[in-house]
Amino acid sequence: MVRRIEVSGGSQQALRSLNEQRIIESLAEQGEMTQAQIARRTSLAASTVSNIVSELVEQGTLERKKNLGGPHGQLIGLIPTPGVVAGIDVGKRHLTIAFSNLAHEVIAEQQIDLPLGHEVADDLKRIEKLLNELCNRADLDRSEIHTIGMAIPAPIDLEQRRISSAQVMPGWAGIDIPSTVEEALGIPTFIDNDANLGAVGERVWGVGQGYDDLVYIKVSDGIGAGLVLNGRIYRGADGAAGEIGHTTIDDSGVLCRCGNRGCLETVVSVPAILQLASPIFGAEITIADLIDQARSGNTGALRLLEDGGRYLGIALSNMVNILNPRAVILGGTLAEAGDILSQPLHTVLKRYAVHGAVENLEFKRAQLGVRSNVLGAVSLALEHTPRV
């Protein structure tokens, strides 16, 4: 017997407004989508999505945009409401801020260098100055910034709202980051790990569009991975998921900053590769120079980058065996090496991962480059921006 559950008028109304909110939030986070994509992303029935979209278009909250073709190809987007959100990417050595309007269009963006070992008090002044500069440029008042999303290059304990490992950015360790930023700037602030937001950035704005299961791996000064599983960022019980940089490659290898030996980061991060390069190429060599040397056929430079690709392939094949993502996206500074790095990586991945997990795996280079973190931070801010 099927039991019919009676829903009172009030609860029906509540359910409807909850569903409306889900659709608006998913468009805010993801940008324009077709109705079928909205249905998939919100897990709502196609008919429910169609009804709510029609109503919100009539109300002036949503608009029907360009048609990609076919009967269901019409994109639905939010009608811009006044104001912007700010995405902020605080790296070990850079600070990037991007403004987006509430319809998901980036309207201003700027990056400055940071000194190594920068401290939170100085950084807040730098952020304040850059926000004001961008406001001037975009002809905005500071009060028009609704929300800040912030990418931090360290594991984040979202419950404690702080960095859970102080080794990466000690100048920001031990504080409640959203409250500190909010107090200094007067704008509601949300944070996440940079690799997670890099994954979000690529999924919303770059080569990860349309993928519900992807691994984004960022190889720069450190190595981290952002995991999107079943369409959601997977953070793990304590926010430490995706710490692929500290998987063991050589148990008797070099001591790592995490306290273990021979972690992936000790053999393939930018500092690790430069250290290996320095006896031949000198201590001043940069990763861009080394990549140039490899492109012009220098065997030593080629060997270092190819070895790096192989080590990444070993760590990634373990991850692919466990998670079976549809796409792996390689980002960060080292991704600039292109095929020199990714070909040996791909060869190892195909050899070490089980056939079922790599058969349909798509391997991609991050499209947004260094912008993926800041755009992911924009998306985080948009997700948390209430709409009237």
Ligand SMILES: [Zn+2]
């Ligand atoms: Zn380690």
